[in-house]
Amino acid sequence: MSKSNGNRPARIGFYVCHCGHNISGTVDVAAVARYAQALPHVVVSREYKYMCSDPGQERIAQDIREHALNRIVVASCSPLLHEHTFRTAVEKGGLNPFFFQMVNIRENVSWVNESPEEATEKAMDLARAAVHRVAFHKALEPKRVPILPDVLVVGGGIAGIHAALTLANAGRKVVLVEREPTIGGHMAMFDKTFPTLDCAACILTPKMSQVKNHPNITLWTYSEVSKVEGYVGNYTITVRRKPRYISEKLCVGCMECIEACIYKEGKFPDEFNAGLSRRKPIYIPFPQATPQVVVIDPQTCIEFKTGKCKKSCLEKCDRDAIDFSQKEVVEEIRVGTVILATGYKTFDAGRLPHYGYGKYDNVYTSLEVERLVNASGPTGGELILRDGRRPKTVGIIHCVGSRDRNTNRWCSRTCCMYSLKLAHLLKEHTDAEVYNFYIDIRAAGKSYEEFYDKLLEENVHFIRGRVAEVTDWTARPSEEGKLVIRVEDTMIGVVRRIPVDMVVLAVGMEPQFDAQEVRRLFNISCSTEGFFLERHPKLAPVDTFTDGVFIAGACQGPKDIPDSVAQAGAAASQALVLIDSGSIELEPNTAYLVEEDCSGCKSCLTICPYHAISHDEARKKASINEALCKGCGTCTATCPSGAIRQNLFEDEEIYSEIRGLLTPMPAEAQGGESC
């Protein structure tokens, strides 16, 4: 083993952690410590109950001083958790913090091996590999980069709105980008909110107008982020602002143009009312839409389709706000941090044909019912079914597209509570008999169980069982003209047929349809279900693995309004922490070019996923921006002549680690000789 610490031979300190019983329950840590003691260049080898504790860290620092150690290996948990802790301890002992290597014998060994013998042997193998590698570690100096103070918030639902307002109130400049013509998101479509039965619009719309009027917020609706370049603290974001064919500056939202449209009645499905009503080609999504600006849909507008409309809207507008020649505008902004609050989509009930959605008129999704009971909805809040009737019996089917191995395995968390809320509202609006078909009632929020109790007192029926089917096939006269819900009532062990006038499907929450594209755009990860992945499920719930990009709301997983708002506040404060610290230290595991070795072959240029490599035309060499580099190693592996190297992943480090791993040294055969 060669020594790269100047001319001094490596003097390695090795520490193996019990992690309580997490590691020592499977791995014979004392044997690992004895084994490591005999490895070449290991001067000190110890075991300890909790290496990450203060005494554990202090032990490392003290040993460095007392035994003149120059390399440290800790075998414990994942580097994700404690690499920083131990690097700091190494630094405290007076060494460069990168003269350190961590071995994960918890996630990679004790938690995944049942046999103590095999686990102990594997821990020894990994320890040996690390001991071989660490001798080649070099002293590294992390770079610091400044953090731009402006923030991008993507998504104008309640989470995005709350995050933007929090940051703006703290004096930061925020750009809020929303895909739809208005902010408000799903919450704007809801009638009341559980468990307080606040009117959703009454609590949301004031926040929407605050966003519009806040001097620190730039609101771009009908816009999408198309490109993200840069790195933490220094992102350059390209936003495509779609033409709405109305000048946002001039339009005051008087809606006279909508009146004047040659379509006398709405003809096209109204997205805001979940398709239950019709809108014109020129429209405003809902009365409190923010911004209060009309939009023209070029897919349905006669002028766009034929060029032959008499354009009565244009004549009517005395502010000349309508502009058929408006083009997409591409804006570029520079921000330091990003908050993604891109929300969710509801489960497509058509995927479960046995529930009859799309087949029977009177089967509704929960979102449709939100609009149906809303005073500004398609029926003005009167519960009139598609066939014109008013329901006397309603069945609400829970867990549609949730807790189901055929669709989505997860619990959507909100459906129990909104189903209770809808049961209450339906009863209030129609005095109908309301049946809930549930698997379990999950009412685990503040005042949620009490709301459930209240519903029980309101004589809403609860039948425990997953519904088998919704059918119009009648078995007895009382079922004529009704939809029959077939279900096994698991409380009494009987298959029941419940005839109803209206079926409500409590659809679950799913990742947005373009979550994968957004994930790639911002270079973050998704969990297996497709929701954005947080950095740590417990301790870093709004951070992502990309520094400076935070997540809030249902894009991270199903959650209700209070949780979304809490998370949005957390994301905003995490962004503020970065901004107020002024700069951030970058991991030094970046690629670097040895310029005299570069042949200028350009093989590295296009393979960098972070656009960190450019070609210097004058010198005919590549050039790497180390601030943009994320240390993925792609260019290092690709460089055909080995001119690109990577800190902490130098060839000699990797080869030595592999050599160490593949060269077993049985305890009795070990000498002091190097390999």
Place this chain on the structure above:
Amino acid sequence: MSDKPNIGLYWCASCGGCEESVVDLAEDILLVLERVNIVLWPVAMDFKKKDLEERPDGSILASLVNGAVRTSEQEEMARLIRRKSRHVMAYGSCAHLGGIPGLANQFAREEILQYVYEGSPSTANASRTRPATAIPKNGSSLALPEFHHLVRTLDQVIEVDYYLPGCPPTPRILKEALLALLEGELPPRGAVLAPDVALCEECPRQESKPADMSFTEFRRPHQTVLDPEVCLLAQGIVCLGPATRGGCEAQCIRGHMACTGCFGPTSRVRDQGAKILSGIASSVAADDPEGIDRTLDTLPDPVGTFYRYGLAASLLRARNRPL
């Protein structure tokens, strides 16, 4: 005459091109002969093994050995030369990296013998005679060398002090190496006596190389009309220039042929074939498995393309076990 240093030249598993390349020094060979005694050069002069054995150990200043090592005779001679020489220089791709003979490591020894002595269409060997190490003849026994399982590079058999790359090394590489040797200006032991930057740097077509290759197919020179000014990779021809040490003055490219990698990798690269493979594979335009397969199917012989000279020295080295 005797105060001139002694030089040896020897060949193992090679085609003879390296021997020719010594003559390619043209009139410069006379300058060389003025300054050295050639004490071993079987291809051109009459020497016996005994002559070499009788020389004192270390009495040869330098021996230039070309060819890979496949037989027991080659191994024995390499060891003898090592003992008699102060410097051993691996001369040419085969001694350096295994070369074309090294491609035999794709096949087991038995597969090769079976094909050559029985299976090949041009073989007429009804008695299925195979070479043997001892052949009885007229009451005595005739010894033949053993055919080893693997083709090895010279430094997998003996210690090598310097490497002269190329198939064959160019006269300039040879001349500069000899001058450095005679003037005592050799670099640290173990060096390859050629520049350590990839060929693209000295390639006359470098500027026309686009950053994004986006290969949809790979072509061979006979399948297309080539633009003499434009980077061959840009024309869909596999060129190993980016992964190959320069110093050949891009002779093949100037002759309108792609670099096949004979100078081997730079000092920083452990496996030349793997490097060019990852560089080229990253530039395949398709991103679906079928599209990628379609593109890669246009490479009829990947090992022979990417490891033409370097298989024996590579991480792959040889097929692990016979089929």
